[in-house]
Amino acid sequence: MSNDGTIHARGIRKSFGYKTVLQNIDLDIACGEVCCIIGPSGSGKSTLLRCINGLETVDSGVLKVNGEDFGYYETDTAYHALSPKKVAAQRTRVGMVFQQFNLFPNMTAQENVMSGPVLVKGTHKKQAAERAQELLASVGLGAFGDRYPAQLSGGQQQRVAIARSLAMDPEIMLFDEPTSALDPEKVGEVLAVMQDLAKKGMTMVVVTHEMGFAREVSDTLLFMDEGVIVERGAPREVLANPKERRTQAFLKQVL
Ligand code: ADP
Numbered sequence: 191m192s193n194d195g196t197i198h199a200r201g202i203r204k205s206f207g208y209k210t211v212l213q214n215i216d217l218d219i220a221c222g223e224v225c226c227i228i229g230p231s232g233s234g235k236s237t238l239l240r241c242i243n244g245l246e247t248v249d250s251g252v253l254k255v256n257g258e259d260f261g262y263y264e265t266d267t268a269y270h271a272l273s274p275k276k277v278a279a280q281r282t283r284v285g286m287v288f289q290q291f292n293l294f295p296n297m298t299a300q301e302n303v304m305s306g307p308v309l310v311k312g313t314h315k316k317q318a319a320e321r322a323q324e325l326l327a328s329v330g331l332g333a334f335g336d337r338y339p340a341q342l343s344g345g346q347q348q349r350v351a352i353a354r355s356l357a358m359d360p361e362i363m364l365f366d367e368p369t370s371a372l373d374p375e376k377v378g379e380v381l382a383v384m385q386d387l388a389k390k391g392m393t394m395v396v397v398t399h400e401m402g403f404a405r406e407v408s409d410t411l412l413f414m415d416e417g418v419i420v421e422r423g424a425p426r427e428v429l430a431n432p433k434e435r436r437t438q439a440f441l442k443q444v445l
């Protein structure tokens with residue numbers, strides 16, 4: 191059976207210097223599953239996403255993404271880094287969208303969406319442009335391909351960023367507080383694109399403060415605090431009946 195679109199972690203640990211940022215993280219995400227992560231600032235949410243897409247390597251533990259050891263592999267005696275080429279290939283299969291949209295300011299929306307396929311995969315420009323146009327249409331921006339980022343609203347820029355990630359045909363999409371930098375009236379249009387993606391069966395891990403989205407769209411909700419997953423479960427259950435004291439305290443503040 192194919193493990194494409196899955197994430198499997200056992201006992202992940204990650205430190206920066208003496209500070210342990212992730213400890214004992216176990217995670218199983220099935221293909222097509224949507225997992226939302228909530229938790230206070232500094233709890234390790236971004237670091238966990240960055241490990242899952244290879245921007246950081248874990249210190250120890252098992253991490254398999256799309257069924258493959260990610261970033262490194264383990265033998266009886268040691269961890270060995272995978273070759274940079276292998277890591278780069280693995281990373282193309284995991285898309286990531288950040289709070290700050292990180293578009294290339296000197297490229298149009300269409301050029302932004304084309305850039306990955308053309309530069310990384312060597313896709314022919316004409317073909318990449320056609321695909322970019324389709325992807326822009328799918329996020330409601332079919333008429334905006336020739337605009338530069340500065341000519342787009344925050345919500346539009348974030349939708350271009352999502353289209354740009356999708357252009358690499360990832361099996362997994364990671365979102366790190368994708369609506370936190372947006373004006374409130376622009377949040378809905380980005381969440382709608384994400385909900386659409388979820389419906390199409392994309393495996394997604396979403397760090398968010400949007401509890402409505404977590405409740406309606408996610409299959410699993412995780413609450414993290416101080417580098418550990420404190421509580422997890424069906425989103426309605428966790429939000430309505432949090433079992434752990436720390437989850438209760440956090441939800442009291444945000445709901
Ligand atoms: P969150 O996304 O939940 O706010 P982060 O994963 O960004 O949390 O950070 C978790 C902790 O790790 C914080 O204490 C942060 O200061 C620390 N941290 C994150 N990245 C680095 C880094 N590159 N170097 C040192 N410390 C870091």
Ligand code: MG
Nearest residue numbers: 235236237366
């Ligand atoms: Mg963060």
